[in-house]
Amino acid sequence: MPFEFRQAVRNGQFRGPTAGYCGDYAQANLAILPSAYANDFLRFCQANPKPCPLLAVGEPGQWHVPALGREVDIRSDVPAFYIYRDGRLAQETDSLADVWQNDFVVFAIGCSFSFEQMLAKEGIPLRHVEEGRNVPMYRTKIANRRAGIFGGELVVSMRPMRGADAIRAVQITSRFPGVHGAPIHIGDPAELGIEDLAKPEFGDAVTIKEGELPVYWACGVTPQTAIMGAKLPLAIAHKPGHMLMTDITNASLAVF
Numbered sequence: 001m002p003f004e005f006r007q008a009v010r011n012g013q014f015r016g017p018t019a020g021y022c023g024d025y026a027q028a029n030l031a032i033l034p035s036a037y038a039n040d041f042l043r044f045c046q047a048n049p050k051p052c053p054l055l056a057v058g059e060p061g062q063w064h065v066p067a068l069g070r071e072v073d074i075r076s077d078v079p080a081f082y083i084y085r086d087g088r089l090a091q092e093t094d095s096l097a098d099v100w101q102n103d104f105v106v107f108a109i110g111c112s113f114s115f116e117q118m119l120a121k122e123g124i125p126l127r128h129v130e131e132g133r134n135v136p137m138y139r140t141k142i143a144n145r146r147a148g149i150f151g152g153e154l155v156v157s158m159r160p161m162r163g164a165d166a167i168r169a170v171q172i173t174s175r176f177p178g179v180h181g182a183p184i185h186i187g188d189p190a191e192l193g194i195e196d197l198a199k200p201e202f203g204d205a206v207t208i209k210e211g212e213l214p215v216y217w218a219c220g221v222t223p224q225t226a227i228m229g230a231k232l233p234l235a236i237a238h239k240p241g242h243m244l245m246t247d248i249t250n251a252s253l254a255v256f
Contacts, residue, residue, distance in 0.1 A: 023117030029220030040148030051222035058106035069247035080239035087231035141193025152225030
């Protein structure tokens with residue numbers, strides 16, 4: 001259950017990628033920014049709903065964000081964080097206790113790991129889970145819609161599938177826009193500006209078998225390209241693939 005999973009993270013018992021865990025519950029990408037930049041970032045998410053579907057937004061200084069789950073502590077309940085300074089990745093950490101500020105605003109963004117349980121139930125293989133790796137994520141040439149100081153490029157996650165499985169995956173995930181919805185592209189990576197599927201910018205490369213197609217979903221790591229481009233003095237995000245486990249059920253995010 002998510003509460004117990006968060007306790008394991010908080011106690012240092014779990015530090016890895018979160019794909020495949022608590023499959024009936026939504027996982028969340030995070031962007032944590034000083035309140036001075038929050039309005040621009042909110043508009044950025046609203047302008048780019050495919051990669052940035054908002055699950056919740058905290059009040060300034062609020063690290064618990066009740067909408068996300070019982071006794072959530074953003075500062076310690078994520079397996080790993082990235083700390084950005086002046087647009088550069090400055091540090092990786094497993095706790096924000098020493099850097100937390102009273103003006104930080106938490107943005108929780110839907111994650112594609114949330115629909116993987118539904119794909120697995122349909123018998124659709126998930127290669128990164130099979131191989132014990134983090135899902136591969138790639139920075140594309142597709143520009144995000146700019147809002148204030150935030151722009152950057154779309155990031156996608158990729159899962160290789162047979163054609164029939166890809167069709168079924170489109171049908172399943174299209175019902176869940178709150179966790180990125182349907183894929184944005186299937187097939188040739190060059191059309192997205194991806195040069196080499198064996199070299200993802202985030203996560204790990206996975207095996208693509210003969211007869212399989214790469215299937216790409218908009219990814220909640222996209223805000224990190226926007227944060228880097230904005231060159232904020234300080235901003236925080238989850239380490240890609242290392243999500244916050246929420247108490248929000250995937251079923252509650254379905255649209256019909």
